[in-house]
Amino acid sequence: MPCMTMKIVNEVQKQHNADIPLLTESEEHQLAAWNATQQNYSRAACVPHLVAGQAAATPGAVALVAGHQRFTYRELNQRANQLAHYLQTLGVRPNVLVGLCMERSLDMVVGLLGILKAGGAYVPLDPSYPPDRLAFMVEDAQAPVLITQQHLVSRLPAQQARVICLDADAAVLAQQSPSDPISAVTADDLVYIIYTSGSTGRPKGVQITHGSLLNLVFWHQRTFKVTAADRATQLTSPAFDATGWELWPYLTMGASVYLLDDDSRVAPALCRDWLVDHAITITFLPTALAEGVMALEWPSTTALRYLLTGADTLHHYPSSGLPFALVNNYGPTEATVVTTYTLVLPTEHADGSPSIGRPIDNMEVYILDEHLRQVPIGEPGELHIGGAGLAKGYLNRPDLTEEKFIPHPFSSEPGTRLYKTGDQARFLPDGQIAFMGRIDHQIKIRGYRIEPNE
Known part of the structure; x- marks a missing residue:
């Protein structure tokens, strides 16, 4: 009987603790301001219509290049x-x-x-x-x-x-x-399904809609000032969700996309030379390759404006001599490639790794405890994602969809959800987010989330 009484007392205490707010009023306002990312974007025309529009406007412009092969938009x-x-x-x-x-x-x-x-x-x-x-x-x-x-x-x-x-x-x-x-x-229809690692060893198909992809495309074009004069790159496996990020923001704007050869997409020195020789202006390189490329000597002038990286933890800061900007990105497949981003500036005596930045347009980040309460700024918790980029869920897995995509506890809008990432993070005083690793046992190999038992 005493054991049973203690159990009840502990449960009541747990519930009482769960009801106690962790934030001061000023912290609540600050966290809400950091999630104020609303930006209007058109959902009227989907990616294939936008590419067709570019083909009509500039049919002779170069759309794709691979070695000696090239396709015009026409x-x-x-x-x-x-x-x-x-x-x-x-x-x-x-x-x-x-x-x-x-x-x-x-x-x-x-x-x-x-x-x-x-x-x-x-x-x-x-x-x-x-x-x-x-x-x-x-x-x-x-x-x-x-x-x-x-x-x-x-x-x-x-x-x-x-x-x-x-x-x-x-x-x-x-x-x-x-x-x-x-x-x-329409924007509510599926655009792609990407398979990611599953906790049971079974891959799971993430369902992304046209509307979520459009939000990524328009944010990217605005943030990196993409024009038809840009030359971008494609180097990831088509089964990696970054492929859509490498293609659609550019092909919907009339820019050119260059496909790296297989040697240049794995060897930093060859990659640097290839980027310089082809006058590439924006590239995405997975973290390991990006860090290798950053460590090399670069010509003082190059066409490259932005080196975008992500898919793994960035450990190094750029040197002050690099002639391009480095942008670190974070996002699971379940949130349409990119959730947060930041410009990484040269830093000589850094306390830790570069942050993963702040949410992109129309995306939200909440760092919560096990009771789904927002933790104070600086405290670690599980990173949850809301906003326009959220997947519909997992193909043929209603149970897992319900487990990972939960009702949004901070929204009054019916049907809004948060995605539980399984990543641990904390807010820094300036609103940037520090990534602290996985809560579960998943590991990343070349940007892919993998369960050890898979």
């Missing part, structure tokens, strides 16, 4: 249109999933854009993945159509999907209309 748009028309004959329309298993190439971009123009949502599959992982993703997505290349067909598991090889089926695709297809897709 060529990219027409090839994607032909694929889209064919996909529509196979029943592809809004919220229909289409798998894409291709190596990085100009045709990979045609495939991604063609799926979106048909109204569908792309599900990228990395051909270098282990067969078991590919088989699980194909089975889980149940995409009725799969786009690939002839030499990759043997790597794919046996499945019911209709397979289109962009190379072997080129003659069939060439018979389709090169005009822009009609699509009823």
Whole structure:
């Protein structure tokens, strides 16, 4: 009986503690101000419509470059249109999933854009993945159509999907209309599903909408002053959500995207030389590669304006001699690539690693304790994310969606949610956020979240 009494007392004490506010009134106002990120953006035209608009406005401008190959906006748009028309004959329309298993190439971009123009949502599959992982993703997505290349067909598991090889089926695709297809897709429809590591060892498909992608695109264009004169890069695996960040903010603005060769995307010195030689103005490099590139000598003048990095913890600050700005970014796939960002300035005697910055437009960050209370500024807690970039949830996993995407405790708007990241962080006095690692056992390998038992 005394044990039972003690248990009840402890539970009452716990509940009492949970009801005690942790913040002063001034801290509440300060945290609310840091989350005041509202910025209007248009949801009327989705990414495929915006790319088509650029093709109409500047058809002869260079859209894509890979080695000696290049596509103008007219060529990219027409090839994607032909694929889209064919996909529509196979029943592809809004919220229909289409798998894409291709190596990085100009045709990979045609495939991604063609799926979106048909109204569908792309599900990228990395051909270098282990067969078991590919088989699980194909089975889980149940995409009725799969786009690939002839030499990759043997790597794919046996499945019911209709397979289109962009190379072997080129003659069939060439018979389709090169005009822009009609699509009823809206900002609320799915744009892609990216598979990330699951806590059970099963990958989980994150469902992102066109509206969330548009918020990323317009924030990026505003923040980095993207124009049609810019030259950007594509180097990540198509199965990594950063690929969409590398492509769509530029192809919707009339800029050019250059695909790095395989050697230059892993060796810092080759990467630096490639960026300089191709007069690249904005690039995203995963953290390890970015730190290697930052440590090198650079010419005093270069076309590069911004080196964007993310996907892992940034440990080093740039030297004062670098001729470009370094921007650190943070965001899980569940929040459409980027949640927070900061310009990292040269710092000689830093107390710790560079921060992950502040929320981007229309995104919010809350650092909460186990009772979902905001912790005082400077105190650690679990990082929760709200705002326009939140995923719809996990494909075929309503249980996990409910567990990770919780009702927003600080919003009066019906249906708003927060995503529990599993990351530990704290607010710094100036509103920047210090990343403190994982609460769970996930690790990151080259930017991918991986469970040890996977």
